[in-house]
Amino acid sequence: EYRRNGARLADCLPWAALVGEGVVLNKDGSFQRSAKFRGPDLDSSVPAELVGVAARLNNAFRRLGSGWSIFVEAQRHEAATYPKSTFPDAASALVDAERKADFDEAGTHFESSYFLTIAYLPPAEDTARAESWLYEGREQTGVNPWEILRGFVDHTDRVLALLDGFMPECRWLDDAETLTYLHSTASTKRHRVGVPETPMYLDALLADQPLAGGLEPRLGDAHLRVLTIVGFPAVTTPGILDELNRLAFPYRWSTRAILLDKTDATRLLTKIRRQWFAKRKSIAAILKEVLTNEASALVDSDAANKAADADLALQELGADYAGEAYVTATVTVWDRDPRIADEKLRLVEKVIQGRDFTGIIETINAVDAWLGTLPGHLYANVRQPPISTLNLAHMIPLSAVWAGPERDEHFQAPPLLHGRTEGSTPFRLSLHVGDVGHSL
Template sequence: MLNLAEYRQRPALLADWLPWAGLIAPGVVLNKDGSFQRTARFRGPDLDSATQGELIATSARLNNALRRLSSGWALFIEAERRPAAGHPRSEFPEPLSWLVEEERRAAFEESGHHYESAYHLTLAYLPPEESRARAAKMLYENAPGDCVDWQGRLEAFVAETDRVFDLLDGVMPEIAWLDDSQTLTYLHTTVSTRRYRVGVPDVPFHIDALLADSALVGGLAPMLGDQNLRVVSVRGFPTSTWPGILDDLNRLGFGYRWSTRFLCLDKAEAERELGRLRRQWFAKRKSVVALLRE
């Protein structure tokens, strides 16, 4: 029988699984669940020349910038290892400097494949449900109507991300927001094996279908486009860590993507979550009868 349904009931394509809906402000993406996201590219300090004290101080400043985010916020940090472009050509005023550069170019091309790392930070915020927003308005007199002020929420999101950016700007040697075209290009690289610059359409919506140009095959041998995928998940953590613990990944000679997600919680909600976990562990205790039976 023919499927005459107006809409698909189950996801059938990669685009159906993607969360992005459209661009609603410069560099700001509206997701299908009503959340906002904004991406910045950055580059941290040189770990080879920084002392341990400098790294600890940088880590403390980063913690001070990110701990301001409460429940509803999420951080997505990604490091992509990709093939480096060819050696750039430059103009030199005298032959000696040109000769030194040519020797460096020859050594670069003879050593084989080269890889470079690109780093991106995505800030996402999911506003509270409309029912909670309406309940909050009942506490105020002469409050506006029942409709949710989405424009105000968008402006608040942009203002908060700008504050976080200003704090990170004093820590990171390089950091910049992505514009609309750069945002679409970055999102495209996360779901496609093809590399090209993505232009902004006249109506910047339904970007999920615009960006998903490679087929995704799941199962025991997943593939994206014509390339195989291998996913590694960290199940355990070391007893102690230090700043730059994963710096050796920047020296690998193959492409990969290292993604980290951090869900923010305010203090009250974090304490409730810890209390719930403690109760679960306490419920696993053995009774005296069970101990005697053993």
């Protein structure tokens, strides 16, 4: 079928093919790679530990420059049901049946999964070709895509190695896990996705529901509601939005950061500082100063403060304390009933505004805002004012309520018991770590 314009959801998805272990080639020529991670539990971590984790996360992010983007996503989804097990007698089976009934009466339980996607858009071929003129003795002239792919894999491995030292769980996804994760971002259905024999045309493979646009878009039978953070507090702290991890309904909390080189960030911040500094005095005040040869006593204090803030950002950038990035933070909820979807969004808005953030409920821009949450999509819903990578480390889902392992790997059996922790998150207790049983 030949079409000039995009008419289906698959046309809007950025993914094209798998070109390496867990590495996706996008339609714009960029590469992306996804990892699953879990941060420290905020309830059992001291503030100094969280500050240290945020600082090391900032240290990893600021090493990436222009062309690099990161997508951090928290997916809230229903927890696995109470597991079935075998018992030696009817009495113990009856006791477990009572525990299962108590667990089910507590309502639906939810847990969160956390993903980090790193994307890289190589420079244009003209730039790469000009760079090749500076070298002699190379076997191949021009652009070598496999060399770019190897460099991308090596760079992302080093970034994940920086995170692996302080994250309880951090690993790359394989091909099947990558496709399963990407499918979960573009569909309201959750199931495993197998790797096809020829892993091409991933957009058509992963799009299994139609997207209807408008002020209140629908994905399949579910009504989508999207909230984008547009205003930020004066001060941020690690895990500032951790309360979102305790909500008792499914959502996708996506944070995209399009990173900037030090040169590009310096040019941008210098321009912002100059514009705010010029706003301190109006044209009338400047003319009065010229005519009277006297300095104006009153200036716009707000503009002066913002110019000083931009100057402070330049100092942090120059000292390599932090980098700069275009950050877009979005929360997406859905439900078959539009009124329930609206109520879920109001609960999300309450949490976000309670932390001094400002959020806008998307209407005309709802489809673009949702597309901007897809890992690898760099062009939709880009928020222009830059943000420090240290503030970014505070905003992403850094902390996680730990639900425990789903199975006792030592005995190859269900956990010893099921409990309930903060919010609606279950807790699964297993005494064994490896072959060591922590009991008396």
